[in-house]
Amino acid sequence: MKRYILSILLVGMVAVSGCSGAAHVPMSEMEHKGMSSMQGKVTPTNADWTTPKEIKPNEEFPISILIKDKKGKAISKFDLVHEKLMHMIIVSKDLSYFSHIHPQYKGNGEFDITTSLPAAGDYDIITEFTPKGAEDNSVQRHRIHVKGDAPAAVPIEPDKHMTKVIDGKKITLSFDHIMACMDLDMKFTIRDAKTNKPIKNLEPYMGAMGHAVAISNDLKEYLHIHPMTTNEKGPSVTFMTYFPKKGVYKIWGQFKYEGKIIVAPFVVKVDV
Numbered sequence: 001m002k003r004y005i006l007s008i009l010l011v012g013m014v015a016v017s018g019c020s021g022a023a024h025v026p027m028s029e030m031e032h033k034g035m036s037s038m039q040g041k042v043t044p045t046n047a048d049w050t051t052p053k054e055i056k057p058n059e060e061f062p063i064s065i066l067i068k069d070k071k072g073k074a075i076s077k078f079d080l081v082h083e084k085l086m087h088m089i090i091v092s093k094d095l096s097y098f099s100h101i102h103p104q105y106k107g108n109g110e111f112d113i114t115t116s117l118p119a120a121g122d123y124d125i126i127t128e129f130t131p132k133g134a135e136d137n138s139v140q141r142h143r144i145h146v147k148g149d150a151p152a153a154v155p156i157e158p159d160k161h162m163t164k165v166i167d168g169k170k171i172t173l174s175f176d177h178i179m180a181c182m183d184l185d186m187k188f189t190i191r192d193a194k195t196n197k198p199i200k201n202l203e204p205y206m207g208a209m210g211h212a213v214a215i216s217n218d219l220k221e222y223l224h225i226h227p228m229t230t231n232e233k234g235p236s237v238t239f240m241t242y243f244p245k246k247g248v249y250k251i252w253g254q255f256k257y258e259g260k261i262i263v264a265p266f267v268v269k270v271d272v
């Protein structure tokens with residue numbers, strides 16, 4: 001039985017306060033923690049990114065990514081993961097902007113998408129894909145700059161209230177404990193904001209009852225998490241996860257209800 005932990009991927013160069021003082025969470029440690037069921041071998045990849053020299057706020061622009069193996073040869077076959085060949089997350093440097101989109105596969109390792117960004121400043125594009133035959137997904141990232149006067153960065157402060165109203169839903173985020181370097185349960189609970197009635201008929205969204213992305217405030221750690229089961233249709237959806245180091249993380253839960261996607265952002269502090 002597969003456990004629905006898709007991936008924990010360290011994209012940082014050095015995790016200063018990483019688990020056990022290690023620079024990275026070693027794979028063996030993850031295996032000891034029972035995270036190996038879906039934490040398999042990652043195929044090493046390279047990516048060539050093509051974006052326009054000049055990107056302006058609110059203007060559409062193309063992003064093209066060519067996925068290659070370590071020898072520079074295009075990888076042409078990919079596995080469908082959560083119904084897509086590639087998932088792409090774009091965040092602003094202050095994590096105030098978040099989007100989760102899906103480039104189109106053009107063949108020969110090339111994925112394309114057109115998007116726009118709301119304001120000037122730096123953005124990180126993080127992309128996930130699984131070359132055919134790999135046991136786990138690979139991640140590539142790329143920083144782009146949108147021209148113009150960037151608005152003041154929004155401080156990434158831990159939320160004081162773990163319940164908020166988003167799109168007419170009252171959404172609560174809770175944890176069994178929130179500490180780095182150990183498995184933990186992260187639970188979203190969704191109610192109707194007006195009636196307070198629990199929502200019990202969430203709809204599957206890309207093959208799961210929810211998706212969650214967590215990124216550390218220095219943008220170095222990136223986690224993409226899926227619920228433990230496919231039969232929790234609400235009001236609660238539980239994700240098992242593992243924060244590779246202490247610090248402040250922004251988490252976005254994504255759920256589908258009545259055909260619409262609800263995005264629930266929270267900022268949490270993870271202690272050691």
Ligand SMILES: [Cu+2]
Binds near residue numbers: 086087100101206
């Ligand atoms: Cu996706």
